[in-house]
Every structure is written in structure tokens, then in C-alpha cells.
Amino acid sequence: MSKEYDIVVMGAGHNGLVAACYLAKAGKKVLVIERNKWAGGGVVTQELTVPGFRHDQHSISHVCLAANPMMTDDELGLLGKFDLTYNFLDIPSITLFPDGSHLCLYKDIDKTCESIAQFSQRDAETYRTHATFGKKVVPMFLQGMFSPPAPMGAFLSMLDQSQEGRDLFQMMTRSPLDILNNLYESDKVKIHFMKPVAQLLQMPDDMGTGLCMLMIPGLMHTYGIPKPVGGSGRLTDALIRCFRHYGGEVVMESEVKKVVTRHGRAIGLETLDGQLHTGRDAVLAAIHPKRLDRFIDGLDEDLLRRANRVKSSPFNILTAHYAINEKAKFVAGDVVTQASATEYATTTHFKEFVDQFEPLRRGEVIREKLMFSGADQSHRDPSRAPPGKGVMLTQAFVPYFLKDGGPQRWDEYKEEVADMILAGMQPFLTNFTADNIIARTVDSPLDHERHSPNSFVDGDEHGLGTYLFQGGSNRPIAELSNYTVPGVAGLYLCGPFMHPSGGVFGGGRATAIKMFQDLGLDFQKVAAADRVTLQRKTGFEKKAGPDAPVAPRATAAAAGAAAAGAAAAVSTPKDAQSMQDVVLYGADGERMISISSLEPCAGGLQINGRIYGTVPLLATLRPEDLRRCLGLLRWRLIPFLFGMLFRRTGASSAPR
Ligand SMILES: Cc1cc2nc3c(=O)[nH]c(=O)nc-3n(C[C@H](O)[C@H](O)[C@H](O)COP(=O)(O)OP(=O)(O)OC[C@H]3O[C@@H](n4cnc5c(N)ncnc54)[C@H](O)[C@@H]3O)c2cc1C
Numbered sequence: 001m002s003k004e005y006d007i008v009v010m011g012a013g014h015n016g017l018v019a020a021c022y023l024a025k026a027g028k029k030v031l032v033i034e035r036n037k038w039a040g041g042g043v044v045t046q047e048l049t050v051p052g053f054r055h056d057q058h059s060i061s062h063v064c065l066a067a068n069p070m071m072t073d074d075e076l077g078l079l080g081k082f083d084l085t086y087n088f089l090d091i092p093s094i095t096l097f098p099d100g101s102h103l104c105l106y107k108d109i110d111k112t113c114e115s116i117a118q119f120s121q122r123d124a125e126t127y128r129t130h131a132t133f134g135k136k137v138v139p140m141f142l143q144g145m146f147s148p149p150a151p152m153g154a155f156l157s158m159l160d161q162s163q164e165g166r167d168l169f170q171m172m173t174r175s176p177l178d179i180l181n182n183l184y185e186s187d188k189v190k191i192h193f194m195k196p197v198a199q200l201l202q203m204p205d206d207m208g209t210g211l212c213m214l215m216i217p218g219l220m221h222t223y224g225i226p227k228p229v230g231g232s233g234r235l236t237d238a239l240i241r242c243f244r245h246y247g248g249e250v251v252m253e254s255e256v257k258k259v260v261t262r263h264g265r266a267i268g269l270e271t272l273d274g275q276l277h278t279g280r281d282a283v284l285a286a287i288h289p290k291r292l293d294r295f296i297d298g299l300d301e302d303l304l305r306r307a308n309r310v311k312s313s314p315f316n317i318l319t320a321h322y323a324i325n326e327k328a329k330f331v332a333g334d335v336v337t338q339a340s341a342t343e344y345a346t347t348t349h350f351k352e353f354v355d356q357f358e359p360l361r362r363g364e365v366i367r368e369k370l371m372f373s374g375a376d377q378s379h380r381d382p383s384r385a386p387p388g389k390g391v392m393l394t395q396a397f398v399p400y401f402l403k404d405g406g407p408q409r410w411d412e413y414k415e416e417v418a419d420m421i422l423a424g425m426q427p428f429l430t431n432f433t434a435d436n437i438i439a440r441t442v443d444s445p446l447d448h449e450r451h452s453p454n455s456f457v458d459g460d461e462h463g464l465g466t467y468l469f470q471g472g473s474n475r476p477i478a479e480l481s482n483y484t485v486p487g488v489a490g491l492y493l494c495g496p497f498m499h500p501s502g503g504v505f506g507g508g509r510a511t512a513i514k515m516f517q518d519l520g521l522d523f524q525k526v527a528a529a530d531r532v533t534l535q536r537k538t539g540f541e542k543k544a545g546p547d548a549p550v551a552p553r554a555t556a557a558a559a560g561a562a563a564a565g566a567a568a569a570v571s572t573p574k575d576a577q578s579m580q581d582v583v584l585y586g587a588d589g590e591r592m593i594s595i596s597s598l599e600p601c602a603g604g605l606q607i608n609g610r611i612y613g614t615v616p617l618l619a620t621l622r623p624e625d626l627r628r629c630l631g632l633l634r635w636r637l638i639p640f641l642f643g644m645l646f647r648r649t650g651a652s653s654a655p656r
Contacts, residue, residue, distance in 0.1 A: 007281055008268055049391075053385050091107070094343070209466065
């Protein structure tokens with residue numbers, strides 16, 4: 001039996017749903033097919049232990065989503081119409097040390113510096129410059145995150161045009177360990193900043209992963225850590241409500257077996273029960289590059305070889321969900337319950353902390369000085385548990401491939417590892433004891449893979465590692481980075497393995513933009529349609545963008561090359577963009593290039609400005625290019641340009 005749609009989607013993960021919502025909003029007849037009993041993939045809240053206790057099975061916080069125009073402009077009405085609310089806490093993260101001290105990362109830079117100053121005054125000053133620089137460059141990276149990626153070569157050559165850009169390149173290509181050792185002196189400060197990096201599943205010494213050292217402070221001090229009220233899965237619920245509102249259909253517990261192609265074009269999805277669901281316009285699928293050949297016949301062998309070479313993250317996560325009788329109480333006091341993320345350091349020596357990663361490289365579980373994180377989600381969100389009770393989540397880094405027994409051993413081993421973590425947490429909590437625990441559910445990396453076998457391949461929550469060589473227009477590989485599959489017209493990809501990366505970014509928006517372009521639809525018009533004005537504070541208001549640089553309070557002592565770069569790049573009054581600048585907008589309404597002045601120079605006309613409001617632009621228009629430029633201005637454009645002078649910006653193309 002076959003049913004016809006305009007678009008069929010494999011997988012009701014949040015990315016597939018985001019893209020499906022935009023397409024349904026554009027009037028397309030869309031079907032989403034999901035193999036699980038639940039929608040949302042890694043964005044789900046379920047009663048995993050006992051009824052009444054609601055646990056985030058995978059993702060908890062939605063950090064990068066906070067900058068997505070889907071939220072800041074409420075393009076899908078998730079906040080205004082479909083009942084989604086977020087908590088933004090003032091303390092994105094806290095690190096607890098075994099000697100009873102703690103270090104807080106506040107949303108406020110000054111307060112964070114005060115917390116750092118307990119351990120080192122010099123580090124506090126360095127951090128002020130570091131965080132201010134991070135906050136300044138983050139908008140540049142975020143602008144490109146929710147639309148198809150810019151070519152990596154062009155991006156790198158842009159960076160190469162100024163000292164600020166080269167400093168940024170340095171940070172991107174170095175390792176977090178290198179950067180931290182250059183910048184900071186206090187072991188506790190270094191541990192505090194290394195732990196969130198590890199949370200991205202990056203080894204401390206992985207070269208080409210240093211960008212996170214800017215992104216993390218930049219994001220934390222701009223947005224903090226947003227969490228949906230009611231749990232991560234509330235995002236999925238709102239997406240489903242939105243999708244159905246625009247006429248979309250979802251089929252649950254139906255597994256896609258094949259992408260059906262005819263004459264080099266994807267025409268639909270075949271499910272395990274033999275049904276063909278036809279997509280007249282397009283097929284969208286959440287298929288990992290290493291799984292392409294299972295779903296699509298006849299792909300080019302070289303393409304498959306390159307797709308199979310993608311590199312997974314070096315380690316994974318084991319989660320344990322607890323229903324507890326009395327909410328968690330911390331030795332460090334109530335400040336812990338005010339934080340979004342709680343990290344536990346079992347050593348105060350940075351070298352010892354870094355050495356903890358060594359067993360992971362060998363496929364072993366860390367036994368000495370375990371690293372873990374964990375919080376009672378009900379402290380800030382009482383809807384998660386019955387009154388007075390709590391839902392505790394603990395997470396620890398583990399390998400997927402166990403040296404002894406491979407991934408399959410996880411089924412018999414996971415409870416033992418969860419017990420080790422529970423024991424390790426005892427010095428930090430007063431009541432995380434057997435008599436307070438009602439029930440527990442443990443998920444190993446193998447379980448995560450079972451939950452979403454075509455995204456979390458090898459148990460990797462990011463689909464694949466967040467390395468520079470497979471980032472941006474090289475994610476997952478260059479040929480697949482445009483969300484399409486060479487040799488199969490009409491087939492589009494979404495998933496954590498695509499740009500912008502693994503995590504809850506709402507990255508399906510970028511896939512939707514690409515599909516809109518190919519289908520001749522106006523994305524900006526559809527995104528802007530039916531927009532409701534948000535009456536209440538949502539926390540998703542637009543933040544200062546790159547064109548409104550933040551002013552530093554002080555300059556830090558130069559502490560290593562990266563800090564020097566940061567100090568050089570921190571804005572000064574001359575950086576501020578003038579309202580008189582000529583701005584060229586990108587496809588997604590982002591300010592790509594702003595031109596502030598044109599001056600005669602020896603080679604022709606010198607153009608001064610900024611790219612993405614951050615990296616200086618100093619370019620020369622040579623006489624021959626001016627002549628070519630006039631050649632581009634064909635006669636028929638003259639009346640159009642004249643008319644433009646008197647035109648207001650149209651609603652559909654309004655730059656934002
Ligand atoms: C333990 C853990 C903790 C995490 N914590 C965070 C966090 O705090 N913050 C954060 O930002 N990110 C976090 N992540 C990562 C985040 O959950 C994922 O990156 C995100 O869910 C990816 O979304 P997606 O829609 O692309 O893919 P998925 O969520 O994997 O969705 C893909 C969907 O496709 C379905 N599907 C697959 N194959 C088929 C088929 N053949 N037929 C039909 N349907 C199919 C799957 O069942 C699934 O529903 C975490 C992940 C894990 C595992």
C-alpha cells in the first residue's frame with residue numbers, strides 16, 4: 001500500500017521535526033516516520049524509573065538553541081503558541097572540589113571573576129579578557145550555525161586577513177589543554193574550564209578543538225544554560241504540536257528500511273512492513289554517514305569510503321537516572337541547587353585530572369579519581385517529581401568499545417560502573433544514600449546507540465567527533481555537507497553528524513533552508529508568517545550581536561599567545577559599527593559584511609569594514625574589477641536600482 005505526500009521524513013528526532021515544521025508551515029504535506037515509541041530521539045523526557053518521576057533520557061540543556069532564530073524570533077511559534085517555556089539560571093555551572101571549595105560560572109562575568117579570584121587574582125583578570133573576547137566572537141560563529149555552512153576555505157582565508165582572525169585561527173587549531181596552560185595558573189580554575197570541554201566529548205589534548213575555549217564562555221555569558229520547564233522533551237512536544245497544527249502527520253513505531261530511488265531520484269521511504277510512503281518533492285532522512293549504504297543502494301564507492309572514514313568522539317557517556325525520596329542535599333550548600341550543571345572534581349591537581357582521561361583511550365573505565373557530573377533536576381523544576389521528591393541524573397565518561405568484551409559487555413557491566421559513580425559522589429552529598437533511592441535506570445553508550453541507531457553510531461551522542469577537520473562545510477564530509485547526497489536527487493540529510501554539530505541546536509532549520517532553496521520556496525517569508533509577538537519574557541530575546549560589541553571592563557595581563565590574541569581583539573570604541581555602514585546580508589538575514597568607509601589608495605579603492613561584525617575587512621577594489629562591476633550593472637538593472645532607493649524593506653525579506 002502506498003500513500004503520497006509532498007515530503008516524507010525518516011526520524012522524529014528534534015532536527016527532523018524542526019525541518020518538517022518549516023516545510024509544513026510552508027503548506028507542504030509532510031509525513032514523519034519514527035521507529036521508537038517516543039518522538040524526539042535524544043530530546044525526550046520519560047518516566048524511566050517509577051511513575052511520577054520524569055527523567056531526561058539523553059539531552060538536558062539546550063545551550064546553542066538559545067541563539068537560533070527559530071527561538072529568538074519564535075519562527076515556529078513554539079514559545080508563543082505551542083506552550084514551550086524555558087528556565088535560564090544565573091549559574092550555568094558549578095564545580096565542586098573534594099576539599100569542600102567550589103567555583104561558580106555565573107552568567108555575569110564580574111561575579112565569575114569574583115569566584116575565580118578565590119583561587120587566583122591573576123586568573124580572574126585573565127578570565128575577564130578571555131570571556132569578553134568569547135562573548136564578542138560567539139555571534140560570528142552562531143550566525144553561521146543555523147543556515148547551511150559557509151565554505152571552510154573561504155572562512156579560513158577570511159581569518160587570515162587580520163591579526164584578530166589569525167589569533168582566532170590559533171585558538172581553533174590548538175588543544176584546550178594548550179590554551180588553558182597558556183592562560184591560567186590555578187589548577188582549580190583549569191579543572192573548572194576543562195570539564196565542560198570534556199562534556200563535548202573532546203580529549204584535553206585534541207588539537208583542532210580549541211574553539212570551545214571561546215564558545216563556552218561566550219555562550220554562558222550571553223545565554224547561560226536554558227532548560228525547558230518540564231524537561232528536555234517539552235521541546236519535542238511543542239514541535240509535534242506545531243507540526244500537527246500545520247497539517248503534518250506522524251507515524252510512530254514504524255521503522256524505515258530503505259530510501260526508495262528511481263532514475264537517480266529519491267521518491268519515498270519503504271518501512272519494514274513493506275509500505276512505500278511517497279514524497280513527491282523530497283525525502284529527508286536522519287542517516288549517519290556510516291549507515292548510508294544500508295539505506296541507499298547504488299551510491300558511489302568512493303563517496304561511501306570517505307563517509308566511512310568519519311571519526312567518532314573519543315569517549316562517550318554513561319547515564320544513571322534516580323528517583324529519590326528526598327531532594328538531593330549538597331555538602332557545599334544550597335548554591336549547588338541554583339546551578340544548571342554540577343561538576344564533581346575528585347582531585348584538585350590539574351595534572352591528575354588530565355591523567356584521568358588516559359584509561360578512556362585504552363577502552364577502560366576510569367577507576368581512580370572518577371570524573372562525573374550530576375544534579376537533581378527537580379530543584380529548579382518541581383514539575384519533574386512528586387512534591388518533595390527528586391530526580392537525580394548522574395553522568396560519567398566511559399568508552400564505547402570496552403577493551404575487555406567490546407560494546408556488548410556493557411549490558412552486564414553498566415550497573416557496576418553506576419555503583420562506582422554513586423560511591424564517588426558520597427563525599428559531595430549528604431543524602432544520596434541507599435535509603436533515599438527509590439529506583440534507578442542506567443543507560444550505557446550501547447543503550448544510547450540502541451535508542452537512535454542511525455545517529456548515535458558507536459554510542460556517540462554527537463554522531464561524530466567535533467573536530468575541525470570534520471566541522472562546518474566538512475561535516476560530516478565535504479560532499480555531504482550541503483545536506484544532500486551526491487547521486488540521489490531530492491534526498492536531504494539531518495542529524496547530529498551534520499553542520500552545525502551534535503547537540504540540541506535546532507539544526508534542522510539549516511536543512512530546511514536548503515530544501516526551501518531547492519524547492520523554490522521563500523524561507524524568510526514562511527519563517528516570518530504568523531509570527532506572534534511574545535508578550536512575556538522568554539529568555540530568548542535577541543542578544544547583542546557582533547555589530548554591537550561588548551565593552552571590556554579591563555584589559556588583562558598578557559598570559560600566553562591566546563590571551564594576547566584575546567586582548568588584541570577585545571573591542572575598543574573604534575570597533576563599534578556605525579549606523580551609516582553599508583551592510584550586505586546573508587541568505588538567513590545575518591549581517592555578513594559591513595562596509596564603513598571607502599578611501600582612494602595606490603591600488604584602487606580601499607574598502608574598510610568588518611566581516612560578521614567581528615573580523616576586520618581591508619580590501620582593495622582594483623580598476624579592472626570596477627570595470628567588471630559596471631559590466632554586471634546591466635541596463636535593465638538601472639531602473640530597478642533607482643526604484644530601490646525609494647523602497648522600504650519588504651516584510652518577507654526584512655533583514656533581522
Ligand atoms: C546521554 C546523552 C546526553 C546528551 N546531552 C545533551 C545535552 O545536554 N545537550 C545537548 O545539546 N545535546 C545533548 N545530547 C545530544 C543530543 O541529544 C543529540 O545531538 C540530538 O538529540 C540529535 O538530534 P537529532 O534529531 O539530529 O537526532 P536523534 O535525536 O538521534 O533523532 C533521530 C531519530 O530518528 C529515528 N530513526 C532512526 N532510524 C530510523 C528508522 N530506520 N526509521 C524511523 N526512524 C528512525 C530515531 O529513533 C530518532 O528518533 C545528549 C545525547 C546523549 C545520548
